[in-house]
Amino acid sequence: MQLRVVPDQPWDVEADVLAIPIVGEPVFDGPLGELNRRTGGELAALAEFGELRAKPFTSSLAASGEVRAKRILTISVGPADHLDRETVLHFGAAAEHRLGGRHARSLAVWLTPLADAIDGGLSTVAELVARGVVEGSFDPKTLYRDRDDVATAPPVLDELVLVIPGGDTAAVQNAAERGVIIGEGANHARSLSNRSANDVSPEVLAEEARSVARDHDLWIDVIEPDRARELGMGMFLAVGKGSDNPPRMIVLRSGGEGERDALDRHLAIVGKGVCFDSGGISIKPADRMEEMKMDKIGACTVIAAIGTVARLAPGTPLLAVAPAVENMPGSHSTRPGDVVRALNGKWVDITNTDAEGRLILGDAMTYAERLGATHIVDVATLTGAVSRAFGHLITGAFGTPQAWYDEVMSAADRAAERYWQIPLLDDYVPDMDSWYGDIQNSGAAEGSLIKSGLFLREFRTVPWAHLDIGGSGYFRKTTAWAPRGATGVTHATLVELALAGAKA
Ligand code: BES
Ligand code: MN
Ligand code: ZN
Numbered sequence: 384m385q386l387r388v389v390p391d392q393p394w395d396v397e398a399d400v401l402a403i404p405i406v407g408e409p410v411f412d413g414p415l416g417e418l419n420r421r422t423g424g425e426l427a428a429l430a431e432f433g434e435l436r437a438k439p440f441t442s443s444l445a446a447s448g449e450v451r452a453k454r455i456l457t458i459s460v461g462p463a464d465h466l467d468r469e470t471v472l473h474f475g476a477a478a479e480h481r482l483g484g485r486h487a488r489s490l491a492v493w494l495t496p497l498a499d500a501i502d503g504g505l506s507t508v509a510e511l512v513a514r515g516v517v518e519g520s521f522d523p524k525t526l527y528r529d530r531d532d533v534a535t536a537p538p539v540l541d542e543l544v545l546v547i548p549g550g551d552t553a554a555v556q557n558a559a560e561r562g563v564i565i566g567e568g569a570n571h572a573r574s575l576s577n578r579s580a581n582d583v584s585p586e587v588l589a590e591e592a593r594s595v596a597r598d599h600d601l602w603i604d605v606i607e608p609d610r611a612r613e614l615g616m617g618m619f620l621a622v623g624k625g626s627d628n629p630p631r632m633i634v635l636r637s638g639g640e641g642e643r644d645a646l647d648r649h650l651a652i653v654g655k656g657v658c659f660d661s662g663g664i665s666i667k668p669a670d671r672m673e674e675m676k677m678d679k680i681g682a683c684t685v686i687a688a689i690g691t692v693a694r695l696a697p698g699t700p701l702l703a704v705a706p707a708v709e710n711m712p713g714s715h716s717t718r719p720g721d722v723v724r725a726l727n728g729k730w731v732d733i734t735n736t737d738a739e740g741r742l743i744l745g746d747a748m749t750y751a752e753r754l755g756a757t758h759i760v761d762v763a764t765l766t767g768a769v770s771r772a773f774g775h776l777i778t779g780a781f782g783t784p785q786a787w788y789d790e791v792m793s794a795a796d797r798a799a800e801r802y803w804q805i806p807l808l809d810d811y812v813p814d815m816d817s818w819y820g821d822i823q824n825s826g827a828a829e830g831s832l833i834k835s836g837l838f839l840r841e842f843r844t845v846p847w848a849h850l851d852i853g854g855s856g857y858f859r860k861t862t863a864w865a866p867r868g869a870t871g872v873t874h875a876t877l878v879e880l881a882l883a884g885a886k887a
Pocket of ligand 1: 739765
């Protein structure tokens with residue numbers, strides 16, 4: 384996709400479609416008045432008809448009259464005082480998503496009305512809109528289709544034109560290019576995540592990681608079961624051993640020793656890679672079990688994120704660890720009540736084989752520390768409880784110490800992603816006590832979301848944050864800005880965090 388930033392009036396830009404944001408209830412003066420005049424009053428008529436309501440992401444595709452673009456796409460973004468970075472991101476995505484299946488090869492987006500309301504002005508808006516358009520073009524239906532089918536599908540976007548009032552075009556262009564790269568990284572995570580379990584085994588995920596390593600010249604190590612046994616990764620192996628597809632601990636590293644030594648911080652991003660979560664012997668009910676092919680989103684996200692960081696700032700020190708397993712029932716599986724030794728030496732009583740994410744992540748975090756990580760963020764579809772509590776629009780987050788959590792959240796703000804902090808309540812620690820070992824992996828259901836964090840906390844010694852994307856990681860229904868399936872959430876936060884750390 385070609386990207387152009389043009390200082391121009393929106394009516395003078397040539398494109399198949401001109402997207403315009405409608406902020407609040409539209410008032411037809413200034414440039415919006417001129418657009419309305421050139422459409423022969425079409426926009427005002429739409430408003431009168433109730434088509435331009437202030438409800439975010441309602442849209443309409445109008446004839447353009449004397450506007451040079453062939454069609455005008457209005458997208459409402461809600462009232463000005465609610466306009467935030469996430470809305471701007473979703474505006475871009477909604478514009479392109481709305482055009483899915485239409486014959487539009489070039490899309491122009493008028494940025495001016497958004498720039499005043501957003502800190503960082505035009506450059507920030509350009510970055511978020513460009514990223515949104517790329518993310519909005521993501522189509523999971525191209526994944527498993529025969530070639531002829533794909534060949535007859537409507538064309539994808541060739542050109543994105545960002546229309547600004549004037550100013551430093553080069554700076555806006557740079558920002559938009561950054562947005563495109565971040566959007567492509569999110570889409571990479573999404574397309575890997577959406578692939579089914581008969582397609583993506585732990586070894587195939589490792590193969591995908593190897594191709595990221597080749598593309599960006601990263602160091603990679605894939606630990607197979609024999610070596611994991613020698614190392615003592617008892618929790619990781621306990622989850623993987625029930626499947627014929629053996630587990631893989633995937634480790635990617637960017638930045639050379641020199642770059643690492645120049646920093647006193649080594650960030651590790653750790654992602655849960657359960658290629659299929661049947662629950663194991665503590666088997667899940669059949670209803671919605673098919674969604675558990677998504678249980679690898681965390682791993683896909685960290686693999687994509689280290690690639691994105693390498694594209695934006697080659698040589699940035701970053702460690703990505705993705706424990707990949709299949710959680711299956713069988714005569715080789717771990718039984719409820721089995722006690723195993725974790726890599727950090729703790730004895731863990733596996734009271735529920737369906738609480739497997741925390742087991743593989745625990746060993747992965749210990750291993751990240753062995754490789755020198757001084758700060759950790761993990762991403763995981765860890766609990767169903769987080770989606771019951773927060774739904775799909777917000778990610779549950781934990782962290783300690785608070786200063787590190789706050790730093791992760793300021794990266795989240797830059798990334799235009801929403802999180803909500805869950806307390807690590809020490810009072811519940813005794814609920815995880817085990818009669819037979821040091822700790823059990825699953826206690827009573829009450830407070831289970833908090834307890835999942837308390838368990839993970841035992842397997843790291845450095846500052847750590849945990850992002851539970853059990854709800855936000857994938858959509859069950861298509862929205863105005865994203866199709867059903869993996870959302871790519873947390874990718875941008877991880878990228879911002881890694882880049883900020885490299886400057887610190
Ligand atoms: N992968 C699931 C969590 C999940 C469920 C994510 C549904 C998204 C949608 C995880 O491994 C799991 O099974 N968690 C259990 C934990 C329980 C056994 C303590 C859960 O949330 O029920
Ligand atoms: Mn599970
Ligand atoms: Zn799981």
